[in-house]
Amino acid sequence: MPHLKRVGLIGCGAIGTYIATLLKDKFKKQARLAFVCDIQTEKARALGRVVSLKTLVAKSDFIIEAAHADVVSTLVPLALKKNKSILVMSVGGLLNVTHLAALLAKSKGTVYIPSGAIAGIDALCAAMQDGLQSVTLTTRKPVQGLQGAPILKEKGIDLASIKSETVLFEGTAREAVKAFPQNVNVAAVLSLATLGPEHVRVKVITSPEFKKNSHEIMAEGKCGKIRTLVENEPSETNPKTSALAQYSVAATLEKIFSKIKIGT
Ligand SMILES: NC(=O)c1ccc[n+]([C@@H]2O[C@H](COP(=O)([O-])OP(=O)(O)OC[C@H]3O[C@@H](n4cnc5c(N)ncnc54)[C@H](O)[C@@H]3O)[C@@H](O)[C@H]2O)c1
Structure with missing residues (x-):
């Protein structure tokens, strides 16, 4: 995905902080963390340039959600209507997005769902x-x-x-x-x-x-x-979150960026 440049991150907790590190290190040639947003502004400020959710969606090339299921039902339609691609971690929230199939059909954006903490x-x-x-x-x-x-x-x-x-x-x-x-x-x-x-x-x-x-x-x-x-094993910063869930974001981004795509 050569146009993937400005990433907007919603949710700056355990997974969000890990994603910020990934973008600075592992994926620094492909993307940069341009905008962040969190209901706890100080957490967002620690990771990057804080903007509103609406501005983040409008200005980012690629959006990553690592916040809360509640935000997903508004965020995903907003992103898809703006033809933006979005990676969703609070996947439970996607079950409450009405007309998801119709939104996807009309949008140039893609929804990415990492496997998270499961195998298979x-x-x-x-x-x-x-x-x-x-x-x-x-x-x-x-x-x-x-x-x-x-x-x-x-x-x-x-x-x-x-x-x-x-x-x-x-x-x-x-x-x-x-x-x-x-x-x-x-x-x-x-x-x-x-x-x-x-x-x-x-x-x-x-x-x-x-x-x-x-x-x-x-x-x-x-x-x-x-x-x-x-x-x-739990994530070091949030016992509710498994370390594997964080790594599944890294693996998903790797698959997006890579010229060789392994696995179905
Ligand atoms: N798909 C999976 O397998 C998987 C695995 C683990 C966690 N998760 C989900 O990923 C999300 C992030 O997990 P985490 O461990 O980083 O959680 P966390 O609690 O460490 O961080 C979440 C951050 O999002 C912020 N936030 C909450 N509601 C928000 C809103 N409406 N708008 C903006 N910011 C908001 C919080 O202030 C917090 O900083 C959670 O929803 C969690 O349930 C998914």
Whole structure:
């Protein structure tokens, strides 16, 4: 992508800060971080030139979202209407973008969705060519990584009272994203890549014994069975975020810039 020059970054937390470093070092020949935006202005100021969301979209050649699912439903339509390409990390928010297919059809922009903290999206996309009958995700998270999830308040669950392995949730990917908007972006990624948010099944389990975020995918289709398991180390700056999710942004940017593209 030779025209990729000015990058606009929304969200200057763990992933955003990592992206800023990537743009300064690894991808300095292809892109530069031109504009940043964050509801916590001081965080944005630490990374670059702070502008409003609207200005960022208007002036950037490529936009990266690493903020919050809430911002995605306004940001993605805004970017696509301006024919801008956008990489989205808060993928759960994409499930709330109405008429996404129509917006994409009219736009010259592209939406990039990194695999995030899961493995197997390459094989699942290939398997989808001949149809998949079932796709399930089992996510295991340490208790402290689930703090603030809306489902806890809704169901009156006190995380401190959990003393053994507990299934907190079972349902569709769409329901999972609503219940854990900051924890199961991977369910959204998986559902968009395969059977859709109403048909991918998700289970969320926690335990005081769990020290890492793990994601296990099981899928079955005409081409066979696919099973993947990732036991993630947390990001150094945000225990809710897996280090692999950060690296998946680096790998996606590498694929965009590279002349050799590996994987489906
Ligand atoms: N796709 C995946 O696999 C995956 C994995 C991990 C995290 N994520 C998602 O990526 C996003 C960033 O993760 P992180 O670990 O960097 O989080 P973080 O909390 O470290 O940083 C998020 C930053 O975004 C800012 N922010 C929040 N709402 C905003 C808004 N409306 N407008 C502008 N800025 C806003 C916050 O102030 C914060 O600085 C989160 O939504 C997270 O759920 C996705």
